[in-house]
Amino acid sequence: MISIEADLRQRCALAIGRAFGAQHAAGVIVKAGDPKFADYQCNSAMALGKSLGLAPRQVAAQIVEHLSVSDICEPPTIAGPGFINFRLTTAHIGRTLEAIAAEPQALARAGVAKSAHRQTVVVDYAGPNIAKEMHVGHLRSSIIGDAISRILEFLGHTVVRQNHVGDFGTQFGMLIRHAQDMKLADGALAPIEDLDAYYKQASQRDKTDPQFALEARRAVVDLQNGQSQAVELWQQIRRESRRHAQEIFQRLGLKLTEADDRGESFYAGRLPNLVEQIKNTLEVGGVGSQTALREPLGRDGAPADFSHLPAIDQLEAAGALQSPQATERVADAQLPSPVVKPFAAISQGALCVFLPGYEDKDKKPFPLIIQKGDGAFLYATTDLAALHFRIMEDKQRPEDQLPLHASWHADRLIYTTDARQAQHFSMVFDTARAMRWHVHPETGHLVDMIYAPFGSMLGADGKPFKTRSGESVKLRELLDHAEALAGRVVTEKNPSLPEAQRHHIAAAVGIGAIKYADLKQDRTGDYEFVWERILALDGNTGPYLQYAYTRICSIFRKAGAMDAAPARLDLIEPAEINLARHLLKFADAVDAAARDLKPHHICTYIYELSGFFSAFYEQCPVLKAPQPATVSSRLILCRVTAAVLQVGLRDLLGIAVLDEM
RNA sequence: GCGCUCGUAGCUCAAUUGGAUAGAGCGUCGGACUACGAAUCCGAAGGUUGCAGGUUCGACUCCUGCCGGGCGCACCA
Numbered sequence: 124m125i126s127i128e129a130d131l132r133q134r135c136a137l138a139i140g141r142a143f144g145a146q147h148a149a150g151v152i153v154k155a156g157d158p159k160f161a162d163y164q165c166n167s168a169m170a171l172g173k174s175l176g177l178a179p180r181q182v183a184a185q186i187v188e189h190l191s192v193s194d195i196c197e198p199p200t201i202a203g204p205g206f207i208n209f210r211l212t213t214a215h216i217g218r219t220l221e222a223i224a225a226e227p228q229a230l231a232r233a234g235v236a237k238s239a240h241r242q243t244v245v246v247d248y249a250g251p252n253i254a255k256e257m258h259v260g261h262l263r264s265s266i267i268g269d270a271i272s273r274i275l276e277f278l279g280h281t282v283v284r285q286n287h288v289g290d291f292g293t294q295f296g297m298l299i300r301h302a303q304d305m306k307l308a309d310g311a312l313a314p315i316e317d318l319d320a321y322y323k324q325a326s327q328r329d330k331t332d333p334q335f336a337l338e339a340r341r342a343v344v345d346l347q348n349g350q351s352q353a354v355e356l357w358q359q360i361r362r363e364s365r366r367h368a369q370e371i372f373q374r375l376g377l378k379l380t381e382a383d384d385r386g387e388s389f390y391a392g393r394l395p396n397l398v399e400q401i402k403n404t405l406e407v408g409g410v411g412s413q414t415a416l417r418e419p420l421g422r423d424g425a426p427a428d429f430s431h432l433p434a435i436d437q438l439e440a441a442g443a444l445q446s447p448q449a450t451e452r453v454a455d456a457q458l459p460s461p462v463v464k465p466f467a468a469i470s471q472g473a474l475c476v477f478l479p480g481y482e483d484k485d486k487k488p489f490p491l492i493i494q495k496g497d498g499a500f501l502y503a504t505t506d507l508a509a510l511h512f513r514i515m516e517d518k519q520r521p522e523d524q525l526p527l528h529a530s531w532h533a534d535r536l537i538y539t540t541d542a543r544q545a546q547h548f549s550m551v552f553d554t555a556r557a558m559r560w561h562v563h564p565e566t567g568h569l570v571d572m573i574y575a576p577f578g579s580m581l582g583a584d585g586k587p588f589k590t591r592s593g594e595s596v597k598l599r600e601l602l603d604h605a606e607a608l609a610g611r612v613v614t615e616k617n618p619s620l621p622e623a624q625r626h627h628i629a630a631a632v633g634i635g636a637i638k639y640a641d642l643k644q645d646r647t648g649d650y651e652f653v654w655e656r657i658l659a660l661d662g663n664t665g666p667y668l669q670y671a672y673t674r675i676c677s678i679f680r681k682a683g684a685m686d687a688a689p690a691r692l693d694l695i696e697p698a699e700i701n702l703a704r705h706l707l708k709f710a711d712a713v714d715a716a717a718r719d720l721k722p723h724h725i726c727t728y729i730y731e732l733s734g735f736f737s738a739f740y741e742q743c744p745v746l747k748a749p750q751p752a753t754v755s756s757r758l759i760l761c762r763v764t765a766a767v768l769q770v771g772l773r774d775l776l777g778i779a780v781l782d783e784m
Numbered sequence: 785g786c787g788c789u790c791g792u793a794g795c796u797c798a799a800u801u802g803g804a805u806a807g808a809g810c811g812u813c814g815g816a817c818u819a820c821g822a823a824u825c826c827g828a829a830g831g832u833u834g835c836a837g838g839u840u841c842g843a844c845u846c847c848u849g850c851c852g853g854g855c856g857c858a859c860c861a
Contacts, residue, residue, distance in 0.1 A: 128800085152802090152803085154800055154801095154803085155800060156803095156804090157803090157804065157805090159804085159805085160804070164803080164804090166802090166803055169803085169841065169842080170802095172841085173840090173841085179841075202804075203803085203804055203841095203842095204803085204804085204841055204842070205841085206803075206804070250861090252861075289861065292860075292861065293859095293860060293861085294860080294861085470858080471858070471859080472859080473858070473859050474859095475858080475859090480787095481787090481857090482786065482787085482857085483786085483857060483858075484785060484786065484857060485785090485786095486785090486786075489857065489858075490858065490859090491858095492858060492859050493859095494859085495859045496859065497859085499859085501859065501860075501861085502860080502861050503859095540861095541855095541861095542788085542789070542854095542855070542856095543788095543855055543856060544856090544861080545787095545788060545789085545855090545856075546787075546788075546856060546857070547856090547861085549788090576789095578789085578790085578854090578855095579854080579855085581854095585853090585854095612823075613823095615823095616823055617821095617823090632823095643797085643798095644796090644797065644798090645797085645798080647789080647790085648789090648790070648797090649789095649790080649854070649855095650796090650797090651796070653796085656796070656809095656810080659809090659810075660823040660824095661809080661810085661823075661824080662796095662808085662809040662810060663797085663798095663808070663809055663810095664809090666823065667809095667823075667824095669823090670821085670823050670824080671824095673821075673823090674820085674821055674824085677820070677821055678820055678821095681820060682820090711800075712800085714800090715800055718800090718801095719800090719801085723797095723798085724800075727798065727799090727800095727808090730808080730809090731808090734808090737824075737825065738825085738826095740820080740824090740825085741824085741825055741826080744819060744820065745820055746819095746820045747819055747820065748820095783821095784821095784823075
């Protein structure tokens with residue numbers, strides 16, 4: 124089954140093409156209508172009336188005349204300024220659901236077809252730092268990124284999850300220096316709690332002791348150059364951190380394994396060459412500058428318009444920049460301002476990329492630093508290296524091919540990271556465009572580089588979610604707390620269940636509640652983490668939806684043999700029809716979530732669905748219906764509702780469903 | 785200062801990307817358990833969508849200017 128919205132859109136486009144010519148058939152607007160008027164509506168007649176110089180209602184009438192929808196809809200009606208309203212026939216709704224229920228494969232997908240245009244999509248999420256316990260700062264990226272991955276995968280895309288672990292940055296210098304002073308024996312730092320405390324000590328010294336800080340920076344350079352004697356220590360820390368992260372990921376139910384780990388250190392060997400490439404290409408007067416810069420590109424891949432900027436000759440300074448050594452002589456005061464095309468230069472000792480549109484508070488060009496004055500690389504460098512790897516590089520070695528076990532090139536990159544990194548990624552993407560690293564090496568298509576940011580987790584006071592002492596809350600403790608609270612409720616509501624099962628339920632409910640609370644909101648906003656609200660049993664919460672699912676399971680447990688025979692679906696009661704109609708809109712919700720990379724569309728849909736199911740449940744007895752045919756008919760509705768909840772909650776949002784709770 | 789972002793019912797949030805009379809939950813008030821799980825359901829009250837202009841058949845949505853909150857702005861990630 125394809126989305127009905129998409130189906131009607133096609134049919135309307137066809138009708139418009141027949142009525143007015145194919146050139147008018149693009150950009151047809153079909154969307155779910157207000158239930159009072161229609162299931163779906165086409166709103167193209169108004170705009171079309173404008174461009175054709177005809178009365179919108181007349182346009183609508185002509186569209187309807189050329190429309191062929193009688194197999195799924197009542198005759199379309201025209202309303203208001205020119206809305207074309209569609210009402211699905213109950214016969215079509217019934218047939219479609221019958222078919223889904225009868226076909227195990229369709230049921231397992233709740234009737235949702237795979238996408239026609241499949242891509243290889245990299246989703247970059249989680250990305251914890253090693254040597255530190257995972258804390259709430261990693262929670263949203265992990266949950267949202269995982270849901271986005273699941274949704275795209277469900278639609279048939281090849282998803283490459285990438286856990287861009289922070290394992291090679293500045294913080295390691297501190298750790299190594301501190302370790303040297305402490306003369307730690309191998310294995311002395313096993314548990315992650317030790318590492319965490321140890322990290323804090325090192326961080327403290329780094330802030331207060333300039334000499335220590337200096338030596339720490341030097342230790343990073345050595346590590347990145349492979350000249351460190353601390354590699355063994357680093358490996359040890361890394362192992363323990365990965366073990367800890369995997370434990371958390373498993374508890375959270377993320378589909379993130381060690382095969383998806385590709386830490387910053389993975390790119391270490393590539394960095395010097397990469398930096399050299401950028402320098403050669405973007406240096407003013409450099410080898411690639413003419414081709415790379417003749418057509419500067421905007422953020423969305425279209426040629427950027429810099430016509431509003433003063434016409435500064437971008438090569439004016441080039442006379443002083445012909446030789447490599449001259450790069451050093453770009454005096455900061457003489458940086459062209461504003462920047463009209465990307466270029467690389469040494470500024471204040473660091474190798475930088477300057478891009479149009481970025482200025483600091485003094486209106487001076489603001490750089491993306493790709494190599495520090497002391498020679499160390501930093502996150503912009505590894506992010507660029509990762510981007511290049513994901514799009515451009517042919518993967519030959521088995522470790523490069525992970526997690527797919529074959530060479531791959533991304534068609535799309537998605538970064539699920541904190542909204543505060545917006546400018547960073549914007550600059551990384553612009554740099555990649557300047558380097559033409561966003562051109563797929565095989566297809567020549569431009570690769571979408573999408574930043575999917577999310578807001579902060581706030582406490583009930585509206586300030587960042589922290590412990591009373593001002594530290595970030597550890598994920599392990601957060602999850603423990605959620606499970607304990609959920610466990611209390613389970614024991615209270617259902618004391619007769621065996622303890623092991625109560626334990627299992629508590630984990631599913633506690634973790635599910637946290638995930639659902641995060642996913643149900645539009646990710647771009649901040650959200651308030653308040654325990655009472657998250658673990659509430661009613662309203663739009665995880666526990667409520669899990670409960671709705673268990674109620675259906677309970678019906679099937681009691682149905683027994685009644686459920687055996689294949690059956691017809693007869694939609695008679697309004698509650699039946701409303702439920703059935705909404706079941707068919709699941710594909711639209713999944714499409715919306717995939718389009719916006721916003722899982723909350725699925726949450727909203729599922730919650731509405733449980734509302735329709737509740738009405739049905741109250742008004743239409745299933746097992747105690749008077750006629751056997753009614754029983755089996757209603758069991759079909761239960762069957763498909765359960766399937767949608769299961770696919771939505773478990774497969775797409777990554778929230779466990781339970782037969783009993 | 786510049787940039788990004790947000791402002792919708794008392795509170796927490798939706799609104800299918802410009803569509804019809806802006807919807808939910810919580811809270812409040814009032815109802816429903818001798819019918820499939822009451823971790824439930826039904827009903828009621830609650831709005832000048834921060835303010836002021838503009839664009840058009842139509843604006844919570846787009847543009848401009850204010851007001852207010854958050855975040856970012858050179859070698860941390």
